[in-house]
Amino acid sequence: MARIVQKYGGTSVADVERIRTVAERVKKYHDAGDEVVVVVSARSGVTNELIGKARFLNPAPNDREMDMLLAVGEQETIALTAMALHALGIPAVSRTGGQAGIFTDPAHTRARIVRIESGNIETALTDGNVVIVAGFQGVNAEGQITTLGRGGSDLSAIAVASAVRAEICQIFTDVEGVYTADPRVVPEARKIPEISYDEMLELASLGSKVMQARAVEFAKKYGVVFEVRSSFNTNPGTIVKDEVASMEDVVVRGVAVDKNQVKVTVSNISDQPGTASRVFRALAEAEVVVDMIVQNVGRGGRANLTFTVPRDDAERARKAVEPVLDAVGGGEVNVVNDVAKLSVVGVGMRTHSGVASTLFSALADARINIQLISTSEIKISVVIDLAGADEAARAVHNAFGLGAEATVLSD
Amino acid sequence: MARIVQKYGGTSVADVERIRTVAERVKKYHDAGDEVVVVVSARSGVTNELIGKARFLNPAPNDREMDMLLAVGEQETIALTAMALHALGIPAVSRTGGQAGIFTDPAHTRARIVRIESGNIETALTDGNVVIVAGFQGVNAEGQITTLGRGGSDLSAIAVASAVRAEICQIFTDVEGVYTADPRVVPEARKIPEISYDEMLELASLGSKVMQARAVEFAKKYGVVFEVRSSFNTNPGTIVKDEVASMEDVVVRGVAVDKNQVKVTVSNISDQPGTASRVFRALAEAEVVVDMIVQNVGRGGRANLTFTVPRDDAERARKAVEPVLDAVGGGEVNVVNDVAKLSVVGVGMRTHSGVASTLFSALADARINIQLISTSEIKISVVIDLAGADEAARAVHNAFGLGAEATVLSD
Numbered sequence: 097m098a099r100i101v102q103k104y105g106g107t108s109v110a111d112v113e114r115i116r117t118v119a120e121r122v123k124k125y126h127d128a129g130d131e132v133v134v135v136v137s138a139r140s141g142v143t144n145e146l147i148g149k150a151r152f153l154n155p156a157p158n159d160r161e162m163d164m165l166l167a168v169g170e171q172e173t174i175a176l177t178a179m180a181l182h183a184l185g186i187p188a189v190s191r192t193g194g195q196a197g198i199f200t201d202p203a204h205t206r207a208r209i210v211r212i213e214s215g216n217i218e219t220a221l222t223d224g225n226v227v228i229v230a231g232f233q234g235v236n237a238e239g240q241i242t243t244l245g246r247g248g249s250d251l252s253a254i255a256v257a258s259a260v261r262a263e264i265c266q267i268f269t270d271v272e273g274v275y276t277a278d279p280r281v282v283p284e285a286r287k288i289p290e291i292s293y294d295e296m297l298e299l300a301s302l303g304s305k306v307m308q309a310r311a312v313e314f315a316k317k318y319g320v321v322f323e324v325r326s327s328f329n330t331n332p333g334t335i336v337k338d339e340v341a342s343m344e345d346v347v348v349r350g351v352a353v354d355k356n357q358v359k360v361t362v363s364n365i366s367d368q369p370g371t372a373s374r375v376f377r378a379l380a381e382a383e384v385v386v387d388m389i390v391q392n393v394g395r396g397g398r399a400n401l402t403f404t405v406p407r408d409d410a411e412r413a414r415k416a417v418e419p420v421l422d423a424v425g426g427g428e429v430n431v432v433n434d435v436a437k438l439s440v441v442g443v444g445m446r447t448h449s450g451v452a453s454t455l456f457s458a459l460a461d462a463r464i465n466i467q468l469i470s471t472s473e474i475k476i477s478v479v480i481d482l483a484g485a486d487e488a489a490r491a492v493h494n495a496f497g498l499g500a501e502a503t504v505l506s507d
Numbered sequence: 508m509a510r511i512v513q514k515y516g517g518t519s520v521a522d523v524e525r526i527r528t529v530a531e532r533v534k535k536y537h538d539a540g541d542e543v544v545v546v547v548s549a550r551s552g553v554t555n556e557l558i559g560k561a562r563f564l565n566p567a568p569n570d571r572e573m574d575m576l577l578a579v580g581e582q583e584t585i586a587l588t589a590m591a592l593h594a595l596g597i598p599a600v601s602r603t604g605g606q607a608g609i610f611t612d613p614a615h616t617r618a619r620i621v622r623i624e625s626g627n628i629e630t631a632l633t634d635g636n637v638v639i640v641a642g643f644q645g646v647n648a649e650g651q652i653t654t655l656g657r658g659g660s661d662l663s664a665i666a667v668a669s670a671v672r673a674e675i676c677q678i679f680t681d682v683e684g685v686y687t688a689d690p691r692v693v694p695e696a697r698k699i700p701e702i703s704y705d706e707m708l709e710l711a712s713l714g715s716k717v718m719q720a721r722a723v724e725f726a727k728k729y730g731v732v733f734e735v736r737s738s739f740n741t742n743p744g745t746i747v748k749d750e751v752a753s754m755e756d757v758v759v760r761g762v763a764v765d766k767n768q769v770k771v772t773v774s775n776i777s778d779q780p781g782t783a784s785r786v787f788r789a790l791a792e793a794e795v796v797v798d799m800i801v802q803n804v805g806r807g808g809r810a811n812l813t814f815t816v817p818r819d820d821a822e823r824a825r826k827a828v829e830p831v832l833d834a835v836g837g838g839e840v841n842v843v844n845d846v847a848k849l850s851v852v853g854v855g856m857r858t859h860s861g862v863a864s865t866l867f868s869a870l871a872d873a874r875i876n877i878q879l880i881s882t883s884e885i886k887i888s889v890v891i892d893l894a895g896a897d898e899a900a901r902a903v904h905n906a907f908g909l910g911a912e913a914t915v916l917s918d
Contacts, residue, residue, distance in 0.1 A: 112563045119564075146583070152523045153530075153587055154594040161593070164601050165586035168579035172557070175576035176564055182572070183565040190575050195650065239606065 097129040098263040099221070103231065103253035106140030107270045108327035109173050112180075118327070119180035121268075122226055126186050131221045133260060135231045135253040136177055138169025159204035163233070163243045167193070170230035170249070177228045188226040191216065193233035193241070197259075198252065200234040200242045207234060207242035209251065209314075212259035221260070229256055247308025254311050258318040264335075265320055267307065268327035273334035274299060274306055276498040277351045281486045284499030288349060289332070292339035295349045298441040298475045312336070339443050347444035347451060348496040353489050354437040357387060357404040359468065359479055360413050364427030367399040371424045375401060375417055382416035384409045388437065388470040388477060398425075402468060404437060404479065435467065436485035439477040440492060452476055458495035464488045508540040509674040510632070514642065514664030517551030518681045519738035520584050523591075529738070530591035532679075533637055537597050542632045544671060546642045546664040547588055549580025570615035574644070574654045578604070581641035581660070588639045599637040602627065604644035604652070608670075609663065611645040611653045618645060618653035620662065620725075623670035632671070640667055658719025665722050669729040675746075676731055678718065679738035684745035685710060685717055687909040688762040692897045695910030699760060700743070703750035706760045709852040709886045723747070750854050758855040758862060759907040764900050765848040768798060768815040770879065770890055771824050775838030778810040782835045786812060786828055793827035795820045799848065799881040799888060809836075813879060815848060815890065846878065847896035850888040851903060863887055869906035875899045 102122065109115050118134075125132050146165050150157040157165075174190035181188035197213030220227045231249025234242050244251050250267060257265035274296065277285040291299075293316035297309055306324055315322055315336065325333025343349075365371050372391060379386055389403045405413045410431050417429050445451050455476055459466060464487070468479035480488055493499060513533065520526050529545075536543050557576050561568040568576075585601035592599035608624030631638045642660025645653050655662050661678060668676035685707065688696040702710075704727035708720055717735055726733055726747065736744025754760075776782050783802060790797055800814045816824045821842050828840050856862050866887055870877060875898070879890035891899055904910060 112560050116564060149523050149587055150590055153527060154590040157590045158593055161586045161589045161601055164589075164603075165583060168582045171579045171582070172576060175572045176560055178572045178575075179561055179565040179568045182569055190572055192575075192652075241603075 099131040099133075099260060100125065101133045101135060101253050101257040101260070101262045101265040102268060103135040103249060103265065104137065104268045104327055105249065105270070106137040106143075108268055109136050109138075109177070110140045112176065115173070115176050116180050116183075118177060118268075119184055119186070121327075122181060123184050123186050126226055132226045133217060133221070133256055133262065134177060134226060134228045135249060135256060136170060136173040136228065137231050137249040138166075138173055142169040142172070160240060163204045163207075163241050166243050167230070167233045167241045170232055174228045174230045181226055181228075186226055187224055188228060189220050190228045190230075191220075192230045193252070194235035194239070196227075196229040196256065198229075198234035198255070200236055200244070202236040202238070202240070202242070204240075204242055206245040207236065209234060209244070209255050212255055214256070214259040217256070217260055247311060250307050250311035251314055254315045254318075254320050254322060257320045257322070258314075263321070265315070265322040266333075267322055267324045269306065269324060270326070270328070271306055271324070272326045272329075272331060273324050274336075275350065277489055277493045278353065281353065282351070282490050282493045282499075284493065286499060288334050290335045290337065290343070291349060292343055292443050293336060294339065294474055295343075295441050295443055296336045298439065298472075299350050299352050344444040344447050346442060347448045348440045348442040348498065349444075350441055351489055351493050351496070351498065352439045352441065353485050354439075355482060355485060356407050357435065357437050357479075358407050358410045359402060359404050359432040359435045360410070360417070361430045361432070362401045362417060362421070362424070362428075363430060364398045364425075365401055366425035367393055367397045371399075372401060374420050374424050378416045378420045379405075379413060382412050384413045384416060388468060388479065390468050390470060404435075404468075407433070432467075434482040435479050436482045436488075437477055437479050438485060438488050438492065439475050440496065441475045443474050445474050445476075454495055455492060458491045459488060462487055462491040464491070510542040510544075510671060511536065512544045512546060512664050512668040512671070512673045512676040513679060514546040514660060514676065515548065515679045515738055516660065516681070517548045517554075519679055520547050520549075520588070521551045523587065526584070526587050527591050527594075529588060529679075530595055530597070532738070533592060534595050534597050537637055543637045544628060544632070544667055544673065545588060545637060545639045546660060546667060547581060547584040547639065548642050548660040549577075549584060553580040553583070571651060574615045574652050577654050578641070578644045578652045581643055585639045585641045592637055592639075597637055598635055599639060600631050601639045601641075602631075603641045604663070605646035605650070607638075607640040607667065609640075609645035609666065611647055611655070613647045613649070613651070613653070615651075615653055617656040618647065620645060620655070620666050623666055625667070625670040628667070628671055658722060661718050661722035662725055665726045665729075665731050665733060668731045668733070669725075674732070676726070676733040677744075678733055678735045680717065680735060681738070682717055682735070683737045683740075683742060684735050685747075686761065688900055688904045689764065692764070693762070693901050693904045693910075695904065697910060699745050701746045701748065701754070702760060703754055703854050704747060705750065705885055706754075706852050706854055707747045709850065709883075710761050710763050755855040755858050757853060758859045759851045759853040759909065760855075761852055762900055762904050762907070762909065763850045763852065764896050765850075766893060766896060767818050768846065768848050768890075769818050769821045770813060770815050770843040770846045771821070771828070772841045772843070773812045773828060773832070773835070773839075774841060775809045775836075776812055777836035778804055778808045782810075783812060785831050785835050789827045789831045790816075790824060793823050795824045795827060799879060799890065801879050801881060815846075815879075818844070843878075845893040846890050847893045847899075848888055848890050849896065849899050849903065850886050851907065852886045854885050856885050856887075865906055866903060869902045870899055873898055873902040875902070
């Protein structure tokens with residue numbers, strides 16, 4: 097008997113049959129005596145369909161009206177989910193974001209949750225109901241409907257779990273959990289039973305795509321334990337929680353490959369204070385998000401500045417930097433497209449040495465050339481040739497013995 | 508320059524192209540300096556689609572959840588309509604029923620409007636906006652979303668027009684207005700330029716199907732002048748307002764035929780106090796709505812009680828009455844299916860005699876037999892054979908000279 101929050105994404109509620117399956121799963125927990133809050137997304141496809149209609153009518157639709165429009169997706173799902181539970185004899189009530197007391201700032205289409213007044217949910221739970229909350233949406237102080245942006249339903253679920261002090265927040269999705277590597281690339285990849293928030297953040301932002309970093313950061317900040325698991329079976333997933341000492345026994349938790357970045361080099365710039373800031377101010381003004389940054393000094397007081405940006409932003413980055421080339425005394429902007437970023441992540445790195453040398457040796461043995469290196473406390477990233485990325489992932493996964501470790505829990 | 512409310516039904520906002528057409532029409536009024544409140548329905552088909560999903564999951568969906576579900580239809584339309592207006596350079600804001608201050612009683616799926624707090628709409632109008640309000644929906648005192656039942660968007664529009672003291676409420680629909688008869692049956696039928704609430708009520712409830720009686724009654728109660736007109740052209744429609752003296756110059760405003768009723772006769776009942784009430788109590792308990800009622804005395808203190816009910820309720824009516832036959836000393840229940848009800852309606856009847864005789868003569872000349880007669884202050888109805896109904900309508904329309912009257916306004 098526990099209080100739990102369950103979040104079901106768009107593919108889990110894609111049609112009425114799947115909504116019925118969700119209701120059957122919720123019933124099991126309710127029957128076992130759990131107090132269940134269900135957070136649901138819009139049916140997959142609905143949001144894009146609505147955006148399509150909006151853009152037909154207006155190439156630049158107003159943000160407030162966009163939120164008004166998009167909020168209907170989840171509202172449909174909560175009502176249908178409640179009806180499906182009623183059909184199974186389970187008392188249930190639906191709540192829009194506003195009705196659930198999810199208050200946000202006024203930033204339409206990318207609002208931040210400022211507080212949750214969970215009294216309404218608490219009362220409904222105490223009365224024996226399953227409470228079904230619309231994810232992705234809230235209201236601002238003026239009662240206007242707001243939405244939380246991409247991945248917002250995960251954030252809603254984590255925030256509600258925090259507000260109602262749930263024991264766990266279960267994120268049901270179309271993957272089984274977080275893996276030591278992408279199983280499509282590395283056949284020996286294992287599901288990770290437990291992982292720290294920081295490791296999850298590094299793995300997610302590095303291309304595991306399981307959850308948006310925002311939701312993980314929120315969970316970390318408020319200490320919400322959550323589990324990423326499949327909505328298509330009953331296997332346990334990956335539990336994400338605060339770092340515990342035993343986690344450090346594993347030096348590397350996983351290997352992530354991000355093929356969605358390109359490498360930009362500004363060559364031969366003057367090696368003086370303010371040069372880098374000039375370049376990155378130009379990029380920030382163009383709203384280009386920069387990931388890895390490396391600067392090395394060349395000959396004669398000149399330097400090369402290299403960074404990675406999302407593939408879609410490559411041209412924008414070039415256009416942003418070229419006008420400031422003169423000011424920084426730079427030679428040219430060079431974009432290399434066929435690269436990938438490979439990272440090894442693990443909180444155990446803090447207390448274990450030799451991670452870098454194992455990584456570099458593994459890559460060398462596989463004849464993979466390293467173009468760029470960047471390190472943080474729990475991560476080492478390298479930029480390598482795109483063509484060798486998959487082979488590199490297998491080699492590194494093997495070098496750290498990630499496929500051989502403890503058996504995956506399963507039922 | 509006037510303050511107006513425009514209501515667009517489901518067919519007028521059926522897809523993004525039509526929503527754009529609606530926006531273009533609204534723009535004309537806005538450009539002319541009018542303050543415009545737009546009330547929209549869900550896209551046609553959406554409500555039935557949502558009901559279908561609900562019934563798949565639950566044969567008897569909960570009323571509160573049904574309202575939560577159905578309210579998404581209008582919410583989608585208001586946002587898209589606002590975006591379409593923005594694209595034309597017109598400032599516009601959307602409002603859900605709740606945001607527009609439409610408060611209802613708690614009766615989910617058939618709520619009644621209890622008040623409208625129009626301050627929110629007024630402010631937005633004063634700021635120069637077109638205000639787009641979701642029809643059909645409101646909120647109860649607890650902030651739960653409610654819906655107003657069939658034809659609810661008309662009611663929303665009339666109620667909002669009353670609250671903001673609009674000069675006129677324009678109901679844009681797929682018909683040109685109210686006609687002296689069904690033009691598909693009577694080719695000479697004319698559009699009626701002006702009509703009183705009472706005449707509209709009689710004509711609408713008699714099968715013109717232009718508007719739900721509820722909305723007309725609300726308009727009558729609060730003196731809201733409204734116009735029924737086409738959303739597919741710019742022709743003026745039919746203006747519905749309080750009776751004025753000149754309306755009485757026309758004795759009969761229109762001829763309505765209702766083919767959706769059947770005649771039920773309970774024969775040979777005892778002609779004693781309480782007999783009729785016994786029968787109609789049974790019908791009321793079975794929720795059968797009875798329209799015409801006629802009782803005539805037969806031989807030997809026995810009587811025949813005849814009434815009409817909607818075709819779909821015929822079997823329910825029979826089943827309701829049969830158990831009380833013994834108690835009323837009745838012989839049998841007889842349902843006649845192939846009947847139609849023809850009515851002539853006009854406030855001028857009050858001051859003109861001879862309407863009944865003109866009607867009966869016209870029917871006699873056309874060799875139409877009258878099975879039942881019922882009269883009210885501004886209406887005479889007869890039940891006739893279904894097969895002769897169309898011919899009867901033409902004969903009566905002609906007898907009252909309805910096709911020959913003043914020219915229809917048009918532009």
